[in-house]
Amino acid sequence: MARPTVIAGNWKMFKTIAESQEYIKELIPLVKDVKSLVYLAVPFTALRASAEAAKGSKIVIGAQNVSEHAEGAFTGEVAIDMVKEAGARFVIAGHSERRKLFHEDDATVNRKVKKIIEQGLQSIVCIGESLEAREGGQAEQVLRQQLLRSLEGISRNHIAEMIIAYEPIWAIGTGKHASAAQAEDTQKFCRGVIAEKWGSEAAEKVVIQYGGSVKPDNAQEFLKEPDIDGLLVGGASLSVQSFIEIIKG
Numbered sequence: 069m070a071r072p073t074v075i076a077g078n079w080k081m082f083k084t085i086a087e088s089q090e091y092i093k094e095l096i097p098l099v100k101d102v103k104s105l106v107y108l109a110v111p112f113t114a115l116r117a118s119a120e121a122a123k124g125s126k127i128v129i130g131a132q133n134v135s136e137h138a139e140g141a142f143t144g145e146v147a148i149d150m151v152k153e154a155g156a157r158f159v160i161a162g163h164s165e166r167r168k169l170f171h172e173d174d175a176t177v178n179r180k181v182k183k184i185i186e187q188g189l190q191s192i193v194c195i196g197e198s199l200e201a202r203e204g205g206q207a208e209q210v211l212r213q214q215l216l217r218s219l220e221g222i223s224r225n226h227i228a229e230m231i232i233a234y235e236p237i238w239a240i241g242t243g244k245h246a247s248a249a250q251a252e253d254t255q256k257f258c259r260g261v262i263a264e265k266w267g268s269e270a271a272e273k274v275v276i277q278y279g280g281s282v283k284p285d286n287a288q289e290f291l292k293e294p295d296i297d298g299l300l301v302g303g304a305s306l307s308v309q310s311f312i313e314i315i316k317g
């Protein structure tokens with residue numbers, strides 16, 4: 069069974085409501101006939117307006133993060149039912165910026181993924197090794213641990229429906245991307261870990277994206293690889309021009 073190609077933009081802390089609406093309006097006609105699925109992870113404040121702007125189009129709107137709690141005294145946090153009501157259809161969990169800057173560990177990511185699943189939304193679960201781990205030959209060990217801990221207790225059916233984004237930390241926002249062969253090897257390894265734990269059917273279905281300094285001039289190299297089913301694009305998703313070049317190839 070062929071897996072879909074999912075190209076997701078992660079805007080991070082960029083774009084106001086007005087800027088989001090303008091971007092989406094411009095992108096809609098350009099993606100009308102593309103084969104890939106097109107996702108945009110927008111700031112919380114722009115979720116509702118973005119979901120409305122994207123209504124009836126190919127563009128799927130989602131959030132970049134969510135609270136691990138359902139509700140409560142957690143000043144500044146946003147709960148999964150709020151995100152869903154605002155129009156999100158997917159949520160990114162465990163982005164390396166959240167792990168590093170906001171001290172989220174695998175257990176936190178696991179609780180977030182469970183909340184996302186409970187509300188029937190799709191998750192994009194990010195994993196990735198540091199430069200130190202890569203150079204010390206521990207990349208596979210780190211990734212195996214992240215996968216098993218972040219996805220602990222999740223059924224094989226839910227694994228099959230989610231997206232995993234392999235984003236080597238040293239490649240994010242640095243302009244230094246992994247080679248397509250290196251990303252393929254690593255993603256094949258990750259699919260193997262999924263197969264071992266959740267069975268080959270789930271492993272064959274789960275979409276695994278590559279992320280980290282994806283640009284129009286390197287996107288296609290990654291997408292040619294059999295275990296790279298899509299891309300998670302940060303900086304290059306901020307302009308319609310470069311994002312559509314990545315989507316169209």
Ligand code: PGA
Nearest residue numbers: 240241280281301302303
């Ligand atoms: P980048 O970010 O494309 O700017 O490297 C990727 C990401 O953080 O998802």
